Amino acid sequence: MQGLSYHVDIVLCIDATGSMSPIIDKVKENALKFYDDLSVQMRQKSKHIDKLRVKVIAFRDYYVDGDMAMQISPFFVLPDEKSDFQNFVNRIQADGGGDEPENGLEALALAIQSEWSKEGDKRRQIIVLWTDASTHPLEFKAESKPQNYPTAQIPKNFDDLTDLWDGQTMNRASKRLILYSPDAYAWTDIANHWENTIQYPSKAGEGLSEIDYQTILDAIANSV
């Protein structure tokens, strides 16, 4: 397109709790190739990305994992900072988390509040989340949150999180949320009620067919 510039920001949220051990390598592989696949898809649609950034949030459980509950990278500008991005992803180890549920909603809240690019004529702001677990309700232990729980940034309940998604934090036309998550609280509610979301109901994307993966990429690339 003449004259218009495309800026694409991607935040990858990866459940890094112990139960993900059997599939974490596959998820990391999918995370690393997602931006490549999207770039190829956009090139095929004659859409040139002027700036592509990717950020990673590895999440576990604030209630049992202390400082390891949330590992958050800065945005990496690709392809220039590709090796930093790869190193961050490769360092993620599936560990901790205690019993299900996990802090997937907190990871999502932090992802929504990322420092999205304000540059470019057309933007796409994408969050992709992989998990095999349900989520703690945001109200869980409201009076006794762990010390490192980012209370100021996390909505008090699911309705407030929904408002955060619906609000101005992300560009309404640009945002997309892709969930590779089981049919469990709160992922099913999100898939059914939030705008601009796609859920592939499974454990972290297991069994995703090529045709469904292609559909997801197309849905993102075509609507930029």
Added chain:
Amino acid sequence: MMLLTLWAEKIAGKGEDAFPASLIDEENGTGIIAVADGLGGAGSTPYEIGEKVFSGAYLASRLAIQIAEQTFVEENPDLENFIQKLQNNLLLGFQLKIAQLDDRRSKLRTRLIKRLPTTLAGVVFKVQEGATMAENVYQTEVFWAGDSRVYVLKKSGLQQISQDNLTQDLDAFENLLQDAPISNCINAEGDFQLFSKKSIFNEPIVLIAATDGCFGYLPTPLHFEYYLLATLHHLQICTLEMWQQALLWAFEANAGDDISLALVTLGFASFEELKFATIDRFVSLKKLIFSDKTPQQQWEEYKKDYYETAILL
């Protein structure tokens, strides 16, 4: 009546805009023009037909145009119930098509992806002949679902007759910048509404149906009319065919998308008469576009007359 159609694909063989509908019944003074733009994002599901793979968006736009043309042929020349029939035929046609295509549903759960989603915008018209051509009356019924548009070009300028179905309440200039998602489109789930509006015009008009590839990548809404008139009034343009080619080049040079446009002139005896009728408007529009005013200021001035104010039936 003079008829002009434009169609171009950004990627050969993958165009999500269907070739526009353009049927005229000279004997009865009736006709239809319509465009459809398959929604690539929502309609990305691939379907295998024979040895080829088509996206839902590609198939949907073609089907919508086919149904619009068939409905016109069935109803013509009595177009009183055209919209209701078209809505019913779209519902049925899309259900039958998806039943044919889709023997296994995707596991994806989303409101973002629809089966066979497309915009559709067009107009059916009937010329009521007066004692002289100047006394002709033009009855129109515009229909739309999505953000493809129908315009009327009069001596006084261009007006948008259809309304954009968007999730946000944005005017045409705001939406150029914000690109709001569509709130309504034809699809195989059947959860769509075909909006319509009847109007009557007492002067010669040009009716135009266009997909967003024609107007959605321009600096301001003024530029769509500007390209229409600048090509029409170019010194070397003296036939409809030459205008068609010049217009296609102009839109292709700006568009980041497929292009589909159909245009019919009503009440102009010749191409020269159309040029003569619109020359004053072209001069004043050119003056506005090349003035020192900012795009926002230009739009504010242009907007006063942009939204259609014909006599509603």
